[in-house]
Amino acid sequence: MTDYDILREEILELFAPLASAASAERSRQAGSRLADAERQLRAGKLTVLVCGECKRGKSRLVNALLEDPGLCPVDTYYATNLVSVISYGPDERIDVTLDTGARSLITREEIARYAGENGNPHNTAGARLLTVVTPNPRLSSGLLLADTPGVGGVYQAHTATTMEFLPQADVVVFVVDATQPMTESELRFLRRVAGMLDSADGGDDGLLCVLTKTDVVADLTEILANTREKLNELTPGVGQSIPLVAVSSRAKLQYLTDRDPEDLELSNFPALETALWSMLARRRCTALLGAALTALDEGLTAVLEPLDTERAVLVDTPGVGSVNAQAQQERLAALSSSDAAWRLELEAEFARLSERLHRQARDGLDEVWQRFDAEYLHDDAFLYDPDSLVGQLESDAALTVGAVREQAVHRAAEIQRDFEARNGLELRRREFAVAAELPVPPVRILGAVGGDTAASTDRLPQIVESALSGAGVGAALGGPVPGVGTVALGLIGLVVGAWSGYLTVQQQSVSDDRRTRRQDLRTALGSVRRSQEERVDTALTELLQELSRTVLRELGSRLGEERERIRTTLERTAAAAAATAEESTVRREAIDRKREPLLRVRERVEALTAQVRALYEKAGG
Structure with missing residues (x-):
């Protein structure tokens, strides 16, 4: 404990x-x-909202954070218009809500039929919300984690959902991709969020920026410096205080398989978890x-x-x-x-x-x-x-x-x-x-x-x-x-x-x-x-x-x-x-x-x- x-x-x-x-x-x-x-x-819960544009590695990051590799489907293409809400429960229960309002209990193996573009191209199933209750000890103290499919991407309605919920989230984890510089739409999103946090009481303690896919970048120093420079320019006094952590979700997931300390070190997940859990502890x-x-x-x-x-x-x-x-x-x-x-x-x-x-x-x-x-x-x-x-x-x-x-x-x-x-x-x-x-x-x-x-x-x-x-x-x-x-x-x-x-x-x-x-x-x-x-x-x-x-x-x-x-x-x-x-x-x-x-x-x-x-x-x- x-x-x-x-x-x-x-x-x-x-x-x-x-x-x-x-x-x-x-x-x-x-x-x-x-x-x-x-x-x-x-019953008190603290909510971590994981967001970012499509194909930035959000779902893989969630799996690595929860140390549950197969939970959120990881596709080559962007996810469908589906929010995954994950919380603790003594017995696992997964259900999906459709556009019609109907709810169905599903198994883990069926998640990909609704939540991934490969299994549900163009969201033909009309999936809206995935609710996962699972006996994961990392969620047992009341943590509720929301994995979103992507702001600023194909599903504009979900972008607005994310934005309207943002002021109520306890911690916002914004995911960016180490293989490419931050886009203007990402900066626009963060600028809005940083401005909101700047006007809120204690708001500068609610946003964490995570740079993913560091295992496929030859020179991480340059992309880290570039990302930090852009964060610093967002809003004076706020952008500079946003923590930036570079991680490899693949390396963390590999560590869960082989328990090789080098994989854990490469993943840099201990630094991410320290930053995130410190925010949540406060x-x-x-x-x-x-x-x-x-x-x-x-x-x-x-x-x-x-x-x-x-x-x-x-x-x-x-x-x-x-x-x-x-x-x-x-x-x-x-x-x-x-x-x-x-x-x-x-x-x-x-x-x-x-x-x-x-x-x-x-x-x-x-x-x-x-x-x-x-x-x-x-x-x-x-x-x-x-x-x-x-x-x-x-x-x-x-x-x-x-x-x-x-x-x-x-x-x-x-x-x-x-x-x-x-x-x-x-x-x-x-x-x-x-x-x-x-x-x-x-x-x-x-x-x-x-x-x-x-x-x-x-x-x-x-x-x-x-x-x-x-x-x-x-x-x-x-x-x-x-x-x-x-x-x-x-x-x-x-x-x-x-x-x-x-x-x-x-x-x-x-x-x-x-x-x-x-x-x-x-x-x-x-x-x-x-x-x-x-x-x-x-x-x-x-x-x-x-x-x-x-x-x-x-x-x-x-x-x-x-x-x-x-x-x-x-x-x-x-x-x-x-x-x-x-x-x-x-x-x-x-x-x-x-x-x-x-x-x-x-x-x-x-x-x-x-x-x-x-x-x-x-x-x-």
Whole structure:
């Protein structure tokens, strides 16, 4: 087991005794929140998205990474329009989804019939999505790996799917080919991704560039230098920080057969795995372990505070009983009378957020279409290849929408945290190192109280399936926010669906004049732009409304937990004040017996927090 696996298991062991104590102390809200946090840690997955243009060695790289040589078919030609989503399960199960929506269980031997161009030329089988659940130990800690058929290639709809999902991936592995310099389309893709990462919190830690096929290159130094130079030019401050690792997947697969150390050294996979697992380790510390430890600490405070207050009264600590009772009464009254006010306050904040994000989305789409007019229409590669042009427009728009969607979710979490701080809901939280330095992610904060958040963590198959069906990737929104999966922010099919109008115009035109072609394109795609803007505007409104409702539910739960704690404290304070000396002694001993195991849990939480911080720092954080 890895250090992460050990820490995860030790943290999970603390939930049962604390949940039992919460139940015994009638702290229902605290128990519900602990159950949510435990499910989140047990089911928590981190997603690695492997992408790049066609014929770059992505599938062979995935096989080598998972040390499973025959998993993903490796063809001489590009793969079909098929995304392979691979995750852990105790028993292997493989199914394929077709364009018709039908799903079929298949064997490993049948994968090539759907996923490879040789077995499924031109995707005549209508394959859309391959889902593989396999007992591979490299996936056992919650890693979900998505192998994509190729951005910027033949399947433009999938390019847009990849781009829209990018902001939600924990790590993006972009694969380039050592046998040829990076193409302009590859640089264009990376430029968009680097720009997105530059504007995201901690975004420069989410992209890894892998140079494959190094075993067939005579002079690797030159191609490495050329690739690094192009990466450095992408975006100032971001391109320079993108790790670049050169590998030979063939050598790694050969090593798995002969166990020759020279093959492993030639493959350079140890360097790749160090870079990738370090990125994932940092994300695991913040998104999974840190969130769970914070939830445990909050649960401990909710259960211990009423016991501590009652004990102080029983031992007749001077002034504590009356001061605490008065403060708690005032606090309860303030919380009970402010329902309408805080709801109006939150609605106003979300209205301001809505205005800002709508403006950002419109500005982002304006940039896409300005680029279309100023750059793409003057590039013969697009001007004389309409399909590539449409695919590029879809990709740019999808990335813009995905980034805005992620900002909406993150900003909703910030609104909630700010509200808690302003209204004293954070007063019960102790200074907690892992929470302060390793922020709790929105996925925990926005989880529905008592809801089945675990089911939403494994959402990539639904995202891809929805996107490739032409309905957009609305399911991508269903991760941290229950119910938002119905919001269709996807743009796939929107441009393509309107493309037939341009094809008709083009077929009627016999002129090769570039100016005429440009005008034809502007005319045909003008209505597409308007329709696109309207759809995004409507979908963003729906998303923000659902986020607002989710935050209101979460804050309502927190306020309910606070009221519950205060009432329990007041009841026990009153009972303690009225108790006889003999009753006080008996009750104090009972409280001490309850506090003892809880204090041990707290000590363990603090020790594990220090270990998580150390793991984060060890991983380069």
